[in-house]
Structure formats: structure tokens, C-alpha cells
């Protein structure tokens with residue numbers, strides 16, 4: 001859960017990619033690389049720069065893996081821009097559930 005000023009405002013999760021073979025076959029990132037997903041659930045808190053700050057903190061203080069990836073819908077520029085602002089780079093394009101996604105990576 002993402003908590004800000006005592007209020008639950010969203011969720012963020014991480015997982016080891018190789019624990020999910022079908023997903024691992026798509027992202028092809030190798031051993032020890034983790035994935036991250038996040039969502040700010042409060043409309044009024046979107047677009048204020050919180051996402052990149054949450055990502056930076058989570059990757060540094062919680063994930064602590066050699067590398068971290070995220071799959072972001074091509075049609076969600078706010079999201080892939082937020083990942084870029086947190087230091088992720090667009091490494092290649094993948095397909096998730098039949099839709100084009102950007103594979104973003106840090107480390």
C-alpha cells in the first residue's frame with residue numbers, strides 16, 4: 001500500500017520475473033531481475049509528480065535488486081514518462097495482452 005499523510009492512496013508491488021515463466025519468456029530479462037507495478041488510486045493526486053518519487057524510493061529502499069523492469073502500455077504516456085523521470089529507460093517494445101507496451105528498465 002502507498003500511504004501519504006496517513007492516507008492509503010495507491011498500491012505498488014514487486015515480483016521476481018523468473019517466478020512467472022510465461023512472463024519471463026516475454027520480457028527475457030534473466031535471473032534476479034524484478035518487475036514493478038504501481039497505481040495511484042486517488043484522481044486528485046495524479047499528475048503532481050508523486051509517481052516518480054514513489055518509484056525512486058521503492059526501487060532504492062524496498063526492491064534493492066540489480067535491475068528492475070516495468071511493462072507500460074504504449075498509450076499511457078503519463079506512466080512511461082513517470083518511469084523515465086524515476087531513472088528507467090525504454091529498452092524495447094513488447095506485447096502484453098495483445099497490446100503494445102514499452103519495457104522500461106533501471107539497472
Ligand SMILES: CC(C)(COP(=O)(O)OP(=O)(O)OC[C@H]1O[C@@H](n2cnc3c(N)ncnc32)[C@H](O)[C@@H]1OP(=O)(O)O)[C@@H](O)C(=O)NCCC(=O)NCCS
Pocket residue numbers: 038039040041045046047048049050051052071072073076077078079081082085
Ligand atoms: C502512472 C502514474 C503512476 C504516474 O504518476 P504521476 O505522479 O501521475 O506522474 P507525474 O505527475 O510525474 O507525470 C508524469 C509525466 O507525464 C506527463 N504527462 C501527463 N499526461 C501526459 C500525456 N497525455 N502525454 C504525454 N505526457 C503526459 C507529465 O507532464 C509528466 O511529465 P513532465 O513532468 O516531464 O511534464 C499515475 O498517474 C497513476 O497511477 N495513474 C493511474 C494508473 C496507471 O496508469 N498506472 C500505471 C500502469 S503501468
